[in-house]
Amino acid sequence: MKYLFILGRNIELSKAEVFSYFEKLGNRILKYELEKNGLFLDLENPIKENEIDFLGGVISIGKVIASGTEEELLKNIDKEELYFGTENKLNYTIWNFSKSLEVIRDYLKERFKKEKLKATLKHLTREIKLQEGKRANVPSSKLINEEYFIFGNKELYFGKIFQTCNYEIIEERDMNKPVRRASLAISPRLAKIMINLSKVKEDEILLDPFCGIGTILSEALLQKIKVMGIDKDEKAIIGARQNLEWSKFDKKDYQLINSNSTKTQIDYVYAIATEPDLGEILKKIPTKNKAKETLQKFEDLIVNVLNNFREKISGRVVFTSPNIRIGKKRIHPEIEKILKRTDYKLIYELPEFRENQIVGRMIYVLER
Template identity: 55%
Template structure:
């Protein structure tokens, strides 16, 4: 099966999340290729219908309908019903990820095709550009009001044409984040990033995930929505009370979660966990750029904290499990961003950093961003 994943602003992080998710689902990737913010995958098995709801870094997913040279592609498409709707009015969009920028050929084909089928079809265009984490400018990923979205991917030797079959429901995610009883916008991570961390941990349904710095429970809620059991710990009593309120508001099965007001550097747990996903304390919220010495102190304190926490819980981790966490990425006056010493954490805990990590996650102008670490037990 062949699919196209249209990735979010941080396409490198999103790509690693998709890879981890497929591995967790035991759906082998037979071939992959990335072009700008699009990831083309050939997988051994079909993907599930609700996959995009579980992914934090994917905007939409398309399925390849036909492939070949342009001549072969058009011959195949002539024999295939492309539009399956009942209305004779159609607004559609084409995502262009072809290397030779051959958008005009598919655009002209679809216009002629829909005209021959007596459809009142109008091609819409995504307006504006956004800057990705990698500094590239790509078309705005939020599409206008359309009934169908198509895509092309490839080069002059082989073009893949397909249709978007799954789209991220931003309104639903925002609603559940803003309507819950307790929020901490300045401290809590987004549901999007929470899902990415969970998927990178590769904890499966009916397994148990540990969050040693659970706060008001964003990672816990997103795990429970995937039918993953959780244990959450935080030494902040107010945060723990808020976490309990939020999980009750979601009406989760109370047998699926345990919330503890304790210190993750010291607490002794008997349970075994399939993985850890967490956002620790990233340091004081900064309104102005710190000095190099202040930044260095913040990063060293963070390293000390993570070494203690990982050493405390590594006995509770099942074999081959993963530890996923965010760390501070601090911008100095020079514009340079500095991060914690991951090798120091790895050496002091005896747990190796996964290939390809850490990955930066920040927005332009942000003083404290994040690095995403994955450690392999």
């Protein structure tokens, strides 16, 4: 089954998430291609109708309905129904990941004209700035009935978007929870990404040793993953409990512990996904020595935690670290030192930061 995943602003992070997600599901990727923020996947099995709800770094998912060379593609599209609406007025857009946009644009214009539809092409006029500095276009209008896409150059793939992330619902859920820590809490989007990078499955146990008010725990529980949260801050644990109770999660599926993760003893869990203390919130760029001091404290903390839990974790460890701006560069922990001190190996090292952010994140995925 062939699909297009339109990735968010951090392409490499989103790609790693999608790959890890389908690996854990056992849905083999037979082929993939990446063009800008469009990730084409040929999967062994069909995806679920609500698959996008489980992915944090994906804007939309499209299904391929026709493929081939330009000539073959147009013949194949002719065999497919493109619009299932009841009104004869149609606003549509085309996601472009190909040099054949003009061919598809002209084809759709003529096709809809023959079908006597009042069809209007809406261009992708809103821009998002990608992690690496480039820009990608996304729809700006909500008055769009159909979204199509064209992908590839030699072998072309045409299809329709059939799943789109509902950011309003995610934001509403996050904003309405009883306890919030805006300056400290990780976003639901990044929490989902980290959970998927850990490859933890439904009914397995995910540990967050710095759980704060429970954002990662909540997102995991929504995926029917059992969780254990630890935090030495008693107020954070009280807040996490309030948030999980507010979400009406089954109390049998989560455990909250007010303790220090460098010393706490636990039963076996599958994986870790966590955001440790990234250091103080900075309003101005620190000196190199100050930044290095923060990173050294972080390295010592994460090493102590990983070594404390090393015999209790069977799967991956996913954690964020400070990625600190000094001048025009950024510095982050020396991961080789962490690996040497914990006997883990590196799977992914992925930056996640905004252009003017002083303390961004580096996301690490480790395995034994």
